[in-house]
Amino acid sequence: MIDLKGKHYLVAGVANKNSIAWGVTESLLRAGATVALTYQNERLGERVLALAAEQTPPLDTHEMDATSKQQVEEVFGKLQDKWGKLDGLVHSIAYAPREDLQPGITRTPAENYLLSLHISSYTLIELTRAAMPLFEAAGGGSVITMSYNATKVFPNYNLMGIAKATLEQSMKYLAWDVGRKNVRVNAVSAGPVKTLAARGIGGFTDMFEQAAKMAPLGRNVTLEEIGNASAFLLSPLANGITGQVLFVDNGQNIIGAG
Numbered sequence: 001m002i003d004l005k006g007k008h009y010l011v012a013g014v015a016n017k018n019s020i021a022w023g024v025t026e027s028l029l030r031a032g033a034t035v036a037l038t039y040q041n042e043r044l045g046e047r048v049l050a051l052a053a054e055q056t057p058p059l060d061t062h063e064m065d066a067t068s069k070q071q072v073e074e075v076f077g078k079l080q081d082k083w084g085k086l087d088g089l090v091h092s093i094a095y096a097p098r099e100d101l102q103p104g105i106t107r108t109p110a111e112n113y114l115l116s117l118h119i120s121s122y123t124l125i126e127l128t129r130a131a132m133p134l135f136e137a138a139g140g141g142s143v144i145t146m147s148y149n150a151t152k153v154f155p156n157y158n159l160m161g162i163a164k165a166t167l168e169q170s171m172k173y174l175a176w177d178v179g180r181k182n183v184r185v186n187a188v189s190a191g192p193v194k195t196l197a198a199r200g201i202g203g204f205t206d207m208f209e210q211a212a213k214m215a216p217l218g219r220n221v222t223l224e225e226i227g228n229a230s231a232f233l234l235s236p237l238a239n240g241i242t243g244q245v246l247f248v249d250n251g252q253n254i255i256g257a258g
């Protein structure tokens with residue numbers, strides 16, 4: 001059992017109880033951690049505030065569009081005032097326009113490409129930068145982000161596949177950049193999960209069913225399994241691990257086509 005009593009984490013990217021970020025939050029809470037959540041905007045806030053209020057003690061929540069430098073600074077300022085340190089950060093944020101989540105990258109306009117990479121990849125750098133003073137106060141920190149098998153092509157995943165490749169490489173450069181300050185940065189590459197974001201991907205149900213058929217374990221991964229592996233990376237048990245992609249996909253990624 002991982003013991004995270006006395007440790008403080010910020011989880012960015014809960015939209016509802018099906019979110020991968022919520023699976024991570026539940027694992028962190030089971031391990032005794034103190035967790036604060038951010039949500040993208042007021043519309044999504046309602047569900048997140050309700051989930052946070054159901055916990056004992058209730059979780060702190062903050063509105064934060066990760067592309068708003070001002071909101072990011074405000075949130076980390078509040079954490080500085082309340083906790084004075086941070087032990088870990090969960091980046092579970094991604095976006096691509098629906099029309100770019102089906103085959104046809106030649107149709108993707110520059111503005112969609114840049115928007116998707118800004119939200120899905122650059123914000124990892126932005127949030128890590130903002131967290132650094134709090135990590136330093138804690139004597140180190142651990143950051144995780146959520147990827148999806150970024151070295152492979154899934155025709156419907158399209159623009160998001162490109163964003164994930166950029167995200168994984170950003171994760172590795174960050175790991176180098178902040179490593180000497182005892183901050184670790186890793187990615188969890190999860191198998192498909194039925195979430196709000198996943199619903200936008202063309203043919204997602206087929207991807208989901210195919211993943212279970214292909215995976216050595218013969219089933220889809222659960223939020224609890226992703227959450228537990230994430231809690232491990234966020235814990236001192238993973239102190240020697242940085243710059244890595246940890247697959248939590250029941251082994252699907254090792255299988256070749258055919």
Ligand code: NAD
Pocket residue numbers: 013014015016018019020021039040041044064065066067092093094095119146147148189190191192193194195196197198
């Ligand atoms: P989700 O819809 O529950 O979470 C996506 C989150 O991104 C939402 O909370 C949304 O509000 C947030 N977001 C989007 N734009 C934002 C912005 N500008 N500022 C702040 N937040 C913003 O879906 P999810 O599947 O849990 O996605 C979480 C992460 O997991 C994503 O990076 C996703 O690509 C990744 N992932 C998902 C799957 C899957 O099959 N669902 C598999 C592997 C990786």
